[in-house]
Amino acid sequence: MMLRCFHTIKNLSNKHAFLTNFKPRNYHYQTEIYTRKFEHLDESLNKRLKDVNLSRNNQSKLYRFINAYRQYGYKIAQLDPLNQQTIRNIFLELDPATYGLERDSTKYPIKDLIHASESEQLTIDEIENYLKNIYSDKISIEFDFISNPEEKLWIEQKFEEHLFKSIENDTRLGILNILMKSQVFDNFLAEKFPSFKRYSLEGGESAMAFYHSIFSGLAKSDIEQLIVGIAHRGRLNLVTCLLNLDPVLLFAKIKGKSEYSSDVTATGDISHHFPCSTDLTYDGKKIHVSLLQNPSHLEAVDPLVLGKTRAKQMLTKDCLYSNDPQTTSSKVASFLIHGDAAFAGQGIVSETFQLSKLPSYSVGGTIHLITNNQLGFTLPSNLGRSGNFNSDLAKGFECPIIHVNGDDPELAYKAGQFAVEYRNKFGKDVLVDLVCFRKYGHNELDDPSFTNPLMYKTINSRETVPNMYKKKLIDQNLANFESVEQDVKNFESTLGNALARVEANDYKFELRNSYLNKQWSEMNLSSNSQRSTWSTGCNLDLLKFVGAKSVSYPPEFSVHATIERAHVQKRLDRIRDGKKIDWSTAEALAIGSLISQGYNVRISGQDVGRGTFSHRHAMLVDQKNNKTYIPLNNLDENQKSFYEICNSFLSEEAVMGFDYGFSLDNPNNLVIWEAQFGDFFNGAQIIIDTYISSGEAKWLYQSGLVLLLPHGFDGAGPEHSSCRIERFLQMSSSKEDKVDSDDINYFIANPTTPANYFHLLRRQMMMPYRKPLIMASPKTLLRLPECVSTLEDMCENTSFKSVIEDTKIDSKDSVKRIIFVFGKHYYALESERAKRGLKDVALIRIEELSPFPVYEIRNVIEQFKNAKEFVWSQEEHRNMGAWSFVSPRFENILGIKLKYSGREVHNTIVGIGELHAKEAKYVINRPFEKF
Numbered sequence: 063m064m065l066r067c068f069h070t071i072k073n074l075s076n077k078h079a080f081l082t083n084f085k086p087r088n089y090h091y092q093t094e095i096y097t098r099k100f101e102h103l104d105e106s107l108n109k110r111l112k113d114v115n116l117s118r119n120n121q122s123k124l125y126r127f128i129n130a131y132r133q134y135g136y137k138i139a140q141l142d143p144l145n146q147q148t149i150r151n152i153f154l155e156l157d158p159a160t161y162g163l164e165r166d167s168t169k170y171p172i173k174d175l176i177h178a179s180e181s182e183q184l185t186i187d188e189i190e191n192y193l194k195n196i197y198s199d200k201i202s203i204e205f206d207f208i209s210n211p212e213e214k215l216w217i218e219q220k221f222e223e224h225l226f227k228s229i230e231n232d233t234r235l236g237i238l239n240i241l242m243k244s245q246v247f248d249n250f251l252a253e254k255f256p257s258f259k260r261y262s263l264e265g266g267e268s269a270m271a272f273y274h275s276i277f278s279g280l281a282k283s284d285i286e287q288l289i290v291g292i293a294h295r296g297r298l299n300l301v302t303c304l305l306n307l308d309p310v311l312l313f314a315k316i317k318g319k320s321e322y323s324s325d326v327t328a329t330g331d332i333s334h335h336f337p338c339s340t341d342l343t344y345d346g347k348k349i350h351v352s353l354l355q356n357p358s359h360l361e362a363v364d365p366l367v368l369g370k371t372r373a374k375q376m377l378t379k380d381c382l383y384s385n386d387p388q389t390t391s392s393k394v395a396s397f398l399i400h401g402d403a404a405f406a407g408q409g410i411v412s413e414t415f416q417l418s419k420l421p422s423y424s425v426g427g428t429i430h431l432i433t434n435n436q437l438g439f440t441l442p443s444n445l446g447r448s449g450n451f452n453s454d455l456a457k458g459f460e461c462p463i464i465h466v467n468g469d470d471p472e473l474a475y476k477a478g479q480f481a482v483e484y485r486n487k488f489g490k491d492v493l494v495d496l497v498c499f500r501k502y503g504h505n506e507l508d509d510p511s512f513t514n515p516l517m518y519k520t521i522n523s524r525e526t527v528p529n530m531y532k533k534k535l536i537d538q539n540l541a542n543f544e545s546v547e548q549d550v551k552n553f554e555s556t557l558g559n560a561l562a563r564v565e566a567n568d569y570k571f572e573l574r575n576s577y578l579n580k581q582w583s584e585m586n587l588s589s590n591s592q593r594s595t596w597s598t599g600c601n602l603d604l605l606k607f608v609g610a611k612s613v614s615y616p617p618e619f620s621v622h623a624t625i626e627r628a629h630v631q632k633r634l635d636r637i638r639d640g641k642k643i644d645w646s647t648a649e650a651l652a653i654g655s656l657i658s659q660g661y662n663v664r665i666s667g668q669d670v671g672r673g674t675f676s677h678r679h680a681m682l683v684d685q686k687n688n689k690t691y692i693p694l695n696n697l698d699e700n701q702k703s704f705y706e707i708c709n710s711f712l713s714e715e716a717v718m719g720f721d722y723g724f725s726l727d728n729p730n731n732l733v734i735w736e737a738q739f740g741d742f743f744n745g746a747q748i749i750i751d752t753y754i755s756s757g758e759a760k761w762l763y764q765s766g767l768v769l770l771l772p773h774g775f776d777g778a779g780p781e782h783s784s785c786r787i788e789r790f791l792q793m794s795s796s797k798e799d800k801v802d803s804d805d806i807n808y809f810i811a812n813p814t815t816p817a818n819y820f821h822l823l824r825r826q827m828m829m830p831y832r833k834p835l836i837m838a839s840p841k842t843l844l845r846l847p848e849c850v851s852t853l854e855d856m857c858e859n860t861s862f863k864s865v866i867e868d869t870k871i872d873s874k875d876s877v878k879r880i881i882f883v884f885g886k887h888y889y890a891l892e893s894e895r896a897k898r899g900l901k902d903v904a905l906i907r908i909e910e911l912s913p914f915p916v917y918e919i920r921n922v923i924e925q926f927k928n929a930k931e932f933v934w935s936q937e938e939h940r941n942m943g944a945w946s947f948v949s950p951r952f953e954n955i956l957g958i959k960l961k962y963s964g965r966e967v968h969n970t971i972v973g974i975g976e977l978h979a980k981e982a983k984y985v986i987n988r989p990f991e992k993f
Contacts, residue, residue, distance in 0.1 A: 107212040114215060117174035123161045124170055127186075128193060130155040132218055133206045135197025136465055137450075141497045143469040143527075144436070144520050156198075158186050177219040178226035196222050200467035201477065204453075208460045213488060217462055224480045229472055231540055237271045237471050238535055241528040242546065243303045243553050244270050250557045251298075255316055257507065261334055263296030264501035266433050267527045269399075271471035272496060273304055275478025276397055276429060277342055281349035283486050285395045287374055290353045291367035292399035293360050294334040295433055295500075305351060306340040309560040310569045317564060322762065327590055327805060331355070331760040354723070355761045357752035360404035364414040365716040366753070369723025371396040371425040376662070377581070377728060381426040381489075390489035391426030399431045402495075403438025406447040406455065410748075413716030415459045418491045422666070422708035423720055427485040430456070430493040434468075435500040440513040453495045461491045468498025471531055498527075578764075581728045585764060588831045590805035593913055598824040599860035600655045602640075605853050608654030609637035609647060612680075612693050620685045629679050640853040645844045646677045648816030648851060652823035653680075654694050656732055657703045661827050666708040666721045667736035667770075674738050674772065677844045681707045714745030718769075722753055725767040729832050732823070733767050739778075740771035740785025740838065754834050755793045755807055766832035768823070773812070773838035774886055775937045775982070779973035784938060787812070790836045791947040794912040799954040802913030808834040810912040812885035814843070814866065817855035818909055821862035836912075843886050865918035866907040867925075878902045879931040880923065881989045882960070884911065884944045887937045894986050903990060904929070911944055914951050923956070935989040936964040937982070939971075963989040 118125040134155050154160050169183035179192060197203065205217045229237075248262040263269060280288055292300065301307040315321055315333045322328045337355040341348055354370065356363040371394055375381045380393040398414075405411055417423040432453055438446045447454070453463045462484065464477045474496060481492045499521055503510035511518045535541035563569040578585050613630040615621060621630065633650075636642050643651075653663045668674070671681035671690075682691045694705045710717040718735050725733040737743050743750065757763050771785035787810065795807040813819045819837075826835055843849040854860075870892070871877060881903060883891060888907050895903055906922055908915065923929070932952070936943040945962055952958045964985055972978050 104212055107216055111212050111215050114174040121170065121175065123163055124172075124189075125175055127158050127161045127163055128175055128189065130160075131193035131197045132203075135193065136202035136204050139198045139202035139465060139467075140200050141202070141465050141467050142436070143467055143497065144499055144517065144524075146436075146517065146520070158190065176222065178222040196225055200470050201225065201473045202465045204457065204463040204465070207457045208462065210460075216487065217484070220483060221464075221480055224476050224483075225473075227476075229475060233475070234472065234535060235541060237274065237475060238528075238531055238541060238546065239549060240270045240274055240303060241267050241471060241531055242550055244299045245526060245528040246550055246553050247299055247303055247557065250554065252506065254561060258316055259334075259505040259507060260298055261294040261296070261505055262502065263299040263433075264526070265521065266296060266435065266468055266496065266498035266500070267299075268466070268468045268471040268474040268498065269296060269431065269433050269496055270299065270303065272431055272474040272478045272494065273300060275475040276482060277304070277349060277351060278344040279479055279482035280395050281342065281344040281347040283482065284347065285349055285391075285393065286378070287350045287352070287394045288397055289367050289371045289374070289394070290351060290397045290399070291356065291363035292353065293356055293363070293401055293404065294358070295401055295435070296399075297334045297336075297356075301336060301338045301353060305338045305342075305353060307336065307338050309557055310563055312336075313561045313564045314569065319564075326587065326762065327759075328762055329759045335760075337761055337763070354726075355757070355763060357748075359748045359752055360401060361408040361410050361414075362719065362748050362752055364398055364400075364410060365417065365719030366723030366726070367396050367398055368414065368417055368423065368425050368428065369720035369725075370727045371428075371723075372423065372720070373724045373727035373731060375425065376731075382421065382424065388489070389424065389426060390486065392486075394425075395485070396425050396428040397431075398428055399433060401438075402432050402434040402436065402443060402452040403441065403446045405432050406449075406452040407438070410715050410719070412455055413713045414719075415456065415461070415491065416711055416713065417716060417720060418459060418461075420711065422706070422710070423717075424489075426489040428491045429481045429485055430461075430491060432493065432495045434495055434497045436497065437500055437510070437514065437517075439504045440510065442514065442517075451495065453493055456491070456493045459491065461493050464492075464494045466494060466496050468496050469527060469530065471527065578762075581730070582764070584830070585729050585832065586830045587762075588804040588806075588829075588833065590803050593801075593803050593917075594829075595861050595864075596825050596828045597859060597861050598821045598828050599856055599858045600651070600824075602853060602857045604655055604658060605651050605856060606637055606640075608651055608658065608694075608697070610634060611697050612647075612650040612654055614693050614696070615682055615691050619682070619691055620687075621682055622685055625679055625682070637853075642850040643816050643852060643856075644850055645816045645819060645840060646673070646679070648820040648856070649678070649823065650680065650694065651856060652820045653705060653732075654697065656824060656827055657694060657701070657705060658697065659827075660703050661730050661732055662703050662706070663732045663734070664706040664708065664721070664724060665734040665736060666717060667710050667734075668712060668738040669709060670736050671707045671709050674736075675841060675844055680705065714742055715749055718743075718746040719749045719753070722749060722757075722765060722767050725765040725832075726763055729764070729766065730827070731766075732827055734770060734823075735767065736770040736839070737772065737785070739782045740773040741781055741783070743769065743771055743785065750790075751793070755790075758833075759795075759807060764832040765834055766826045768826060768835045768837065770837055770839040772841050774841045774843075775971065775978075776842055777975060777978040777982075780971045783971045784942060785838050786942070787836075787838050787944060788938075788942050788946060791911060791944060794947075796912040796914050796947075796951075798950045801916045801955065804831070804913070806833070806913045808836055808912065809910060810836045811910040812838040813909050814886060814888050814907050815849065815851050815855070817851035817860075818862055818866075820851075820856050821860070825862055838885055840886055843889070846889060848889055848892075849886075862910070864908070864910040864915035865922055866909060867922055868904040868906060871904055872901060874904070874925050875928055876902050877904045877926045877929050879933060880904045880906055880926055880929050881933045881935050881963075882906050882908055882919075882948070883935050884908050884948075887935065887985070890937075890982075890986050891935060891989060894990065898990060900990060908948075911947060914948075914955075916951075916955050919952075920956060923958070931993065932958050932960050933963050933989050933993070934960045935985070937985050939965040939968045941967045961993045 134153055163186050165186050169185055171183050203221055208214050244267050248264050251260045335356055338353040341350050354363055354366055374394040376383045378393045381391040436443045456463055466473050466477050477494045484492045536543055613633045633647050721733050721735045773785035775783045790810050796802050891905055949960055952960050
């Protein structure tokens, strides 16, 4: 045990001194980004639309025919490279006769009706050919569902211009080189590692052209950073052929070697989950590309990408964080790569799209790609969706959808160009559906012909996409066969040399524990040999200043009368007296003091501004005009760090994933996710299992995310009572037979005093490393008169207490029974003990179970020399709560066999009031009775 103070708070000479004593974080706050959505009128587009509408009105029949292709052209487009559709639909809407137009030699003026023709007048046949080439060939677009007419005009104009614009020959050769490298890479792995599941990109290589288009297009438009998420399909092709991952690292990993140094306690992850980060340069413009780590759970990475993007935008004052808040991002962008079956089937995709236009979660538009294999494992695509396309979900979010035949890498490249330009212009999501195929089964060891014989008969009889493109460029005398083959041999040689070095054990690569650099350079890995206590108290003057400012507001601001009386005035009284500090006040003091030190704080979740139980009121609402005011963002006019309050929509998985991604970017951001009720976390179980509980062990990625989970058996029924703390304890890396060190996967706490909550929040930022905090937060304790602290409990040289001793017993020598308790159940037991007048029973509160506080518990027990009975009391059922966790630790480490007191085994929590009252009486009385 060590008492440490990683950060200290200097004594204050006046109430404003703290604003200059600490290094400020780069963050600009604008109230508007939390209260409204931005809609900017593009005056030039608006004027253009007026001119276009004149032409449309003058030639209404022709316009209706042209517009029909823009509405329905995608339905007859030649999108499937396997050409599986044998019957072509006929749409009368696409017949010029439907609109009274004759196929004759009459030429029609087409100004403002179509946008990329070199002629000013065309016949109906010429117009139809133009429209088919744009909207019904190997590429098409859906955008008629977009409600903004100016935006629709821009889309039709730019889409047509991009398709008619030729790609430069150097770019085409670059595309060929990338495709050939991808093919060589897949063939090399197939030959050298025939039993390795590589989830190849074969059949979907045009995705590489799309990636190249996105990376280069964003770089040339001055985007500095790009955050990318992708699952397993084609991931190794992307990182090795485009993102500069050293193949030595990959081959060593395939052969079972660790990607970490021997002194790091990390379990690692499989190769196709590797994170990757690199700098790419196009035409002298540099872009930093970060590919996030992903689990095997498809699409789980999606909200993380947006969260990390948002955090970087905050750091760089981009998008909604800029001095002049904009919905478009000019510095940091996001890119998500989906599978077709997962895009249609995984609910987190819809949740992530729902974030796209919310002011507290928007990132200025995300570029999406569906690598459409037309299969989900073995399931044909028509059985994996109810709509016509896997991409149909995006329509509900007014996201334009471009469909591309995967046999044409140049169209994929053009689709990428359009996507970049659209995203930069409107700050909205855009989706490209690349219709391709999967050469092998779900993995290379699977035989897909078992379930899809006709499809794979076609696949096995066709040429590869890279080879077809190579032939095309050679036939056009653009590429030279010998030159292409030499490039292939050179890359084969690079891969071969890397593998030879691995096999000869003659290699050295940069170990993956180099993550703690840049903004994480002041962080360390946690100690695996000792457990530390961190000094988290604050200067008393600072606490009083922050407390008063936390409920201050402008004189013209109209606060609700109840809030003024019960929240504002009572808090001022508590701060003035320094006593009876309640839960919400302690939270405000912790957050305000961290802000004063230069840390940004973000709290996110449903109703967090007010708080589910109407206790927080960190965001005040003017009763006359609905405007909001956040007192802690107005500590001083020179304030540099702020409190971002994000009332989320009704999602758990995407919002928690977003906040986890936000926490990954910078250790100087305290990020809090609060559940409306504790058990609602289970809607985000995938994020907890695959990231929060295991992320550091797998990838050494640290996170200081806090989960606040309201907990307590208060008669609310099966779903509003328990935060299922037993699940988090089961996933804890706390040792059952050894003393824990700082090196655990997360903290699990259930504090019973406002002061301890204060210290927990501050400890998240005071430590020189980051760990998630899982906290069972209170409901009834929020207003319980006994649940209060003093400012002295939070002043300098104070810290979190993992165990709270019993200060209400007269003589420790008279104690014969010690009751250990975790959480708010203590207050019910204390009331019952007082009612019974017992002097021989001590109540010991264990405030944190992970890491398990062995020394603190032992020190307490040693004070009660005559104690013979040791009881664990909980209000949860025996198979729930902390019993299964604490019992073996008390026995194995402390040598104490606990007696159990609590509800007996059950599968749920009662919803009948009479039964609840009976159980509640039992769990309060039982600890004091004879065992």
